[in-house]
Amino acid sequence: MPPVGGNFPTPGPLQGYRRSVKPALVPGAFVRTYVGEVGRTWVLIFGMPAHRVRLDLTDRVLCDHADGRRDILELAELASERLQRPVGAAEVDERIGRLVSLRGMVAGDQLTMVEPQINNLVSRPLDAAAAALLSVVTSGARTGCHMRGGCCRLYDRIGLTPEDAANVREAFAEDELTPGGLSLETALRADGFGGHDELAVAVVDGACVLLDAEEKCTVHARLGIDKKPAGCRQYPLRDVAVGDQLHVGLAVECRCILDFAETGDPLDTSELLTRRRFIGEVEEVARTVGVSSRVRWPRADYLAWRERALAALPGEPDLVVWALREAAVAAGAPGGPPELVLRSMSPVIADLARYFRNQARDISEVYSANDLELELFGWAAEAMAILDDRTHPASSPDVILSPLPGERFYVEQLVFSHNLLRSKTLTSALGGLAIRLAAARVGAGMRLDPRLHQLSAMEVLFRAHGAGYLVDTDAHEIERALGLPEPQQETT
Numbered sequence: 001m002p003p004v005g006g007n008f009p010t011p012g013p014l015q016g017y018r019r020s021v022k023p024a025l026v027p028g029a030f031v032r033t034y035v036g037e038v039g040r041t042w043v044l045i046f047g048m049p050a051h052r053v054r055l056d057l058t059d060r061v062l063c064d065h066a067d068g069r070r071d072i073l074e075l076a077e078l079a080s081e082r083l084q085r086p087v088g089a090a091e092v093d094e095r096i097g098r099l100v101s102l103r104g105m106v107a108g109d110q111l112t113m114v115e116p117q118i119n120n121l122v123s124r125p126l127d128a129a130a131a132a133l134l135s136v137v138t139s140g141a142r143t144g145c146h147m148r149g150g151c152c153r154l155y156d157r158i159g160l161t162p163e164d165a166a167n168v169r170e171a172f173a174e175d176e177l178t179p180g181g182l183s184l185e186t187a188l189r190a191d192g193f194g195g196h197d198e199l200a201v202a203v204v205d206g207a208c209v210l211l212d213a214e215e216k217c218t219v220h221a222r223l224g225i226d227k228k229p230a231g232c233r234q235y236p237l238r239d240v241a242v243g244d245q246l247h248v249g250l251a252v253e254c255r256c257i258l259d260f261a262e263t264g265d266p267l268d269t270s271e272l273l274t275r276r277r278f279i280g281e282v283e284e285v286a287r288t289v290g291v292s293s294r295v296r297w298p299r300a301d302y303l304a305w306r307e308r309a310l311a312a313l314p315g316e317p318d319l320v321v322w323a324l325r326e327a328a329v330a331a332g333a334p335g336g337p338p339e340l341v342l343r344s345m346s347p348v349i350a351d352l353a354r355y356f357r358n359q360a361r362d363i364s365e366v367y368s369a370n371d372l373e374l375e376l377f378g379w380a381a382e383a384m385a386i387l388d389d390r391t392h393p394a395s396s397p398d399v400i401l402s403p404l405p406g407e408r409f410y411v412e413q414l415v416f417s418h419n420l421l422r423s424k425t426l427t428s429a430l431g432g433l434a435i436r437l438a439a440a441r442v443g444a445g446m447r448l449d450p451r452l453h454q455l456s457a458m459e460v461l462f463r464a465h466g467a468g469y470l471v472d473t474d475a476h477e478i479e480r481a482l483g484l485p486e487p488q489q490e491t492t
């Protein structure tokens with residue numbers, strides 16, 4: 001093997017990407033180790049909605065080191081060292097240029113990602129003494145796991161803190177392979193997410209590589225729940241503070257949460273408080289809450305609305321109708337007959353149908369055919385396309401179908417856990433909720449992998465996979481559908 005470095009041909013003038021640029025991954029971008037039909041590859045995921053690009057080894061090495069501090073020549077030198085082959089600056093230039101131009105991947109000074117501005121929940125510092133004073137209030141829901149819910153297969157990223165990574169290493173003997181067939185060295189790696197010291201876990205066909213053949217987490221099975229990665233251990237609890245209370249509910253993103261809603265165990269919140277003390281902060285409801293594009297309510301008014309909603313939900317015959325009615329209340333709009341209002345939201349529904357269709361296509365290009373995410377997006381694309389057809393003005397069939405079992409529990413958890421505040425406004429949250437319930441009802445008549453449930457599938461798509469962000473982007477269409485007049489243009 002020749003010495004790495006000076007023996008390589010001197011690169012000629014760079015034709016493509018600018019010589020002086022110091023490439024960097026866009027904020028939030030990360031590289032996922034993916035084992036699938038074509039063997040082990042890496043997938044770069046970035047942007048909102050997410051784009052996925054399959055990387056070969058050289059691309060991956062470049063992405064790993066594109067931290068905004070190295071120019072093309074330095075990256076070429078580093079890649080040569082890592083790959084033990086000559087990598088010239090022209091090759092690096094071409095590869096970076098391709099990533100930039102093919103998929104809108106940006107480098108250095110070309111940031112284009114627009115993040116939604118959501119400020120209904122804010123972070124509050126929390127020292128240990130303050131954490132001890134928080135009184136925990138749960139929704140009374142129960143929870144459990146039958147290991148058939150698919151939640152270890154539904155997320156693009158499974159992050160580990162350094163402590164989590166140490167626990168994973170403790171769970172395996174030296175040289176032992178993970179259930180997914182990778183060594184720990186390969187399975188755990190820094191993925192560039194946020195630029196901190198977290199690692200991420202590799203997946204096989206989208207499933208966490210630590211998931212065994214019986215769908216059990218190896219770390220949990222061998223070392224107990226306390227040593228499971230923190231994010232997984234806390235899942236599916238969601239906690240938000242209001243004054244000296246910590247409201248704890250469930251994120252209904254996995255079918256187990258619906259299946260165990262009545263028969264499971266009461267929520268165990270002790271771990272949550274310990275974690276809050278360790279992290280030193282908690283999310284809390286902001287002093288004012290955006291209810292429409294024009295109005296913010298003081299926190300007390302929002303809390304009064306939430307209390308009233310929680311009291312009314314058990315008696316509501318149809319939660320799509322309820323969500324549309326409450327959206328009109330929040331917007332200060334007249335609303336109207338629910339079928340008509342939902343039909344008027346057709347531009348949002350059409351955008352969602354397009355979004356799911358594009359995501360399903362994007363995923364099918366890089367993930368395996370039996371990846372559960374592909375099933376998730378494929379099903380959603382079909383359900384939303386049918387809803388899109390039904391809301392078309394020339395279409396006659398009913399738009400609002402019969403309720404699904406579990407809807408009430410799902411909506412109660414959303415309201416109790418302040419999850420609606422993760423949208424830009426209460427109006428867009430409730431409008432988006434009406435749409436996703438209507439689409440879940442449409443999707444109930446379609447084939448869906450038994451590891452998924454129509455309601456939890458919609459929730460994971462809207463919260464973890466960006467569809468909620470799209471609804472926020474279309475918030476003005478929801479307000480228009482509710483009858484809120486367009487804001488007057490100021491004249492000078």
Ligand code: SF4
Nearest residue numbers: 152208210211217232
């Ligand atoms: S670490 Fe365990 S619980 Fe977490 S995703 Fe992997 S298998 Fe599931």
